[in-house]
Amino acid sequence: MLLLLASLAMTPQANADAKVGGYVRVMARPGLRGxxxxxxxxNLYGRLMNEGPYAMLxxxxxxxxxxxxxxxPWSRVHARIEGGSVGSADPSDGSLSGYRLSQLHIQAGxxxxxxxxxxxxxxxxxxxxxxxxxxxxxxxxxNTVGMSARWERGPIDLLVGFGDxxxxxxxxxxxxxxxxxxxxxxxxxxxxQIGLGGEKMVEPGVRGNTHSPYTTPDVGYEDWIRGExxxxxxxxxPIAADRFxxxxxxxxxAHSAFLYLGAGGGDGKLLExxxxxxxxxxxxxxxxxxxxxxxETRDIHVTAxxxxxxxxxxxxxxLFTLIPDRLELVQGVxxxxxxxxxxxxxxxxxDAKFWSVVDRLQLAATPTVGVLFETSWAEEESIxxxxxxxxxxxIFSNTDGIPDARGLETGDESIRKTWQGKGGVVLTPLGPGxxxxxxxRLLYGAQWxxxxxxxxxxxxxxxxxxxxxxxxxQHWNHLVSLEAEAWF
Amino acid sequence: xxxIRAIFLAALAGCIKDKPPVVAPSxxxxxxxxxxxxxxxxxxVALPAEMSQTIKAVLNKHRLNHRKVPAPAEFGARRTTDxxxxxxxxxxxxxxxxxxxxxxxxxxxNIGGRYRWVVDVQLxxxxxxxxxxxxxxxxxxxxxxxxxxxxxxxxxRASLPTIERRLTRALDGYLAGASSP
Numbered sequence: 116m117l118l119l120l121a122s123l124a125m126t127p128q129a130n131a132d133a134k135v136g137g138y139v140r141v142m143a144r145p146g147l148r149g150x151x152x153x154x155x156x157x158n159l160y161g162r163l164m165n166e167g168p169y170a171m172l173x174x175x176x177x178x179x180x181x182x183x184x185x186x187x188p189w190s191r192v193h194a195r196i197e198g199g200s201v202g203s204a205d206p207s208d209g210s211l212s213g214y215r216l217s218q219l220h221i222q223a224g225x226x227x228x229x230x231x232x233x234x235x236x237x238x239x240x241x242x243x244x245x246x247x248x249x250x251x252x253x254x255x256x257x258n259t260v261g262m263s264a265r266w267e268r269g270p271i272d273l274l275v276g277f278g279d280x281x282x283x284x285x286x287x288x289x290x291x292x293x294x295x296x297x298x299x300x301x302x303x304x305x306x307x308q309i310g311l312g313g314e315k316m317v318e319p320g321v322r323g324n325t326h327s328p329y330t331t332p333d334v335g336y337e338d339w340i341r342g343e344x345x346x347x348x349x350x351x352x353p354i355a356a357d358r359f360x361x362x363x364x365x366x367x368x369a370h371s372a373f374l375y376l377g378a379g380g381g382d383g384k385l386l387e388x389x390x391x392x393x394x395x396x397x398x399x400x401x402x403x404x405x406x407x408x409x410x411e412t413r414d415i416h417v418t419a420x421x422x423x424x425x426x427x428x429x430x431x432x433x434l435f436t437l438i439p440d441r442l443e444l445v446q447g448v449x450x451x452x453x454x455x456x457x458x459x460x461x462x463x464x465x466d467a468k469f470w471s472v473v474d475r476l477q478l479a480a481t482p483t484v485g486v487l488f489e490t491s492w493a494e495e496e497s498i499x500x501x502x503x504x505x506x507x508x509x510i511f512s513n514t515d516g517i518p519d520a521r522g523l524e525t526g527d528e529s530i531r532k533t534w535q536g537k538g539g540v541v542l543t544p545l546g547p548g549x550x551x552x553x554x555x556r557l558l559y560g561a562q563w564x565x566x567x568x569x570x571x572x573x574x575x576x577x578x579x580x581x582x583x584x585x586x587x588x589q590h591w592n593h594l595v596s597l598e599a600e601a602w603f
Numbered sequence: 604x605x606x607i608r609a610i611f612l613a614a615l616a617g618c619i620k621d622k623p624p625v626v627a628p629s630x631x632x633x634x635x636x637x638x639x640x641x642x643x644x645x646x647x648v649a650l651p652a653e654m655s656q657t658i659k660a661v662l663n664k665h666r667l668n669h670r671k672v673p674a675p676a677e678f679g680a681r682r683t684t685d686x687x688x689x690x691x692x693x694x695x696x697x698x699x700x701x702x703x704x705x706x707x708x709x710x711x712x713n714i715g716g717r718y719r720w721v722v723d724v725q726l727x728x729x730x731x732x733x734x735x736x737x738x739x740x741x742x743x744x745x746x747x748x749x750x751x752x753x754x755x756x757x758x759x760r761a762s763l764p765t766i767e768r769r770l771t772r773a774l775d776g777y778l779a780g781a782s783s784p
Contacts, residue, residue, distance in 0.1 A: 134711060134721055134743075134745075136711065136712075136714060136721075136745055137714065138714050138715040138717075169715075171714060171715060173711070173719065175711050175712070180642075181642035181709075189642075193711075193712060195712075218712075240713075241713050241716075242751050243716075243749075243751050244716035246716055246749065249715075249716065251716065272751075300751060300752070302752050308751070308752045310751075377750065377752065382757075382760065388749070388750060390750070545764055546764050550749055552747065602715065602717050602719070602745075602747040603745060
């Protein structure tokens with residue numbers, strides 16, 4: 116597919132109308148502290164040095180080029196290939212199996228309605244992002260294929276769409292997930308932007324379709340978490356002739372909504388731009404899990420056990436131009452709350468709170484050479500008890516901090532605190548600027564965490580006396596990074 | 604250690620010097636006109652304020668005097684470069700070089716959090732007395748803007764460093780050719 120699209124872009128007759136763009140980041144970060152080349156676990160501490168390699172190729176082919184003075188129809192084909200593997204930079208060694216055709220759509224304009232762009236295919240649409248965190252809270256149709264209409268006129272940008280997110284979310288367990296939604300962005304001059312949007316998903320149940328949402332009756336949440344549903348059933352119904360209960364047809368739904376507020380003085384002003392996002396979502400329930408007990412295998416359908424998961428995320432990012440073309444500061448703050456009304460007993464990503472603040476300062480020594488500093492502080496709290504192990508010999512399974520082989524808590528603290536600091540030299544061939552790309556960076560980064568070995572690693576955590584590798588106690592991680600990032 | 608420090612300081616000081624531009628043998632006026640259009644509207648789009656200053660700075664480095672000629676309303680009807688150069692040639696009597704920069708900005712997609720625009724540029728340099736000797740440079744500048752609300756004017760502003768470089772190169776070639784036998 117990559118070769119096909121590349122050859123399409125190179126075809127002489129298409130050459131004038133084909134545009135190829137993309138994004139790449141690649142790095143070498145020797146993990147001399149036992150890690151795998153990332154300073155911490157995730158972007159909550161700032162994306163810098165917490166992300167791996169990535170490459171994205173975008174292809175746009177104007178089948179009919181826009182001619183605004185004539186008002187004639189126009190059409191464009193858009194395709195995107197992306198993935199997170201680069202040769203010699205990650206375990207997949209650049210394998211193309213890690214890449215996918217993530218977007219393919221066709222747009223048409225000046226058809227039926229003036230100022231309206233019709234789009235069929237993938238519909239993903241976003242209203243900006245939090246660059247320090249690499250998070251897009253104002254996004255709709257992330258997994259949707261269908262059709263949308265965007266009306267842009269003056270200060271108004273209105274998008275409505277409808278489609279199916281079944282393949283995007285359920286993959287090989289496809290079941291239609293009807294999705295409708297939209298977004299509206301209003302510009303108040305050049306200095307104020309207001310946006311809102313959302314989407315609604317409905318996953319219908321179709322009797323007989325094994326991929327439809329079902330609920331296995333009489334399943335306790337704790338039994339399911341422990342993988343003991345079948346075992347308990349057989350304990351209570353030892354006669355083999357007793358049938359494991361048939362799943363009951365159900366249906367599922369999800370929705371999300373976001374608000375966006377952007378304001379600023381514009382290029383070169385002290386407060387250049389501030390973007391604030393608020394996103395609320397109710398997530399779709401999980402598909403079935405499989406249990407095997409004494410040779411008997413059953414699917415446990417858990418729609419009713421996983422349909423109360425909600426998330427609230429608020430984030431803001433402010434760009435200050437302290438000295439034009441010389442010194443810039445970006446500050447980001449993020450708060451998130453996740454709650455699952457079905458689960459009050461097990462620490463999980465669906466029952467957590469977190470917040471962080473990230474500051475990045477970049478000073479241009481010359482137009483093409485600068486220095487960068489970034490620091491962050493973050494706290495993550497598990498709502499359902501202890502989750503984080505603070506030492507190599509910390510307890511594993513416990514209940515309220517007391518060792519318990521049947522306990523569902525997994526560490527000795529419910530809060531993880533993390534500090535990161537990064538700094539180094541950056542080359543910006545296209546000129547100064549904290550967001551100037553391409554950029555080549557030589558960075559040193561340090562992380563302190565209240566959790567032991569709080570980065571992806573290959574340590575053996577077992578306290579077994581036959582653990583031949585031993586245990587390591589460390590709260591610090593240090594990395595040197597040689598990296599590059601570019602949009603093109 | 605001393606060597607490393609020297610390399611570091613040299614890098615910080617930006618010790619790589621630009622090649623000096625080819626300068627005109629004598630001070631010459633250049634009438635420059637810039638147009639910016641976008642695929643989203645048939646109407647013209649406001650030029651970034653910095654554009655004129657950038658053009659002026661490049662011309663001055665070549666010992667050329669900048670004379671700004673705002674794009675006239677006639678350009679709405681005169682859409683080809685030939686027609687526009689002809690209009691400039693007949694409506695400017697004090698210049699000896701015409702510079703026409705035609706920019707067309709178009710937004711494509713959001714790539715990794717950035718809004719990708721492509722600014723197609725046609726840069727034309729011609730002696731006012733002989734439009735057959737026009738020198739044309741066509742190029743595209745991909746720019747990636749941070750925010751959804753940024754428009755064609757912002758895209759044109761972001762493309763300025765590349766336009767500045769290409770204009771410098773075009774003027775070097777134009778002046779070198781003009782001075783050669």
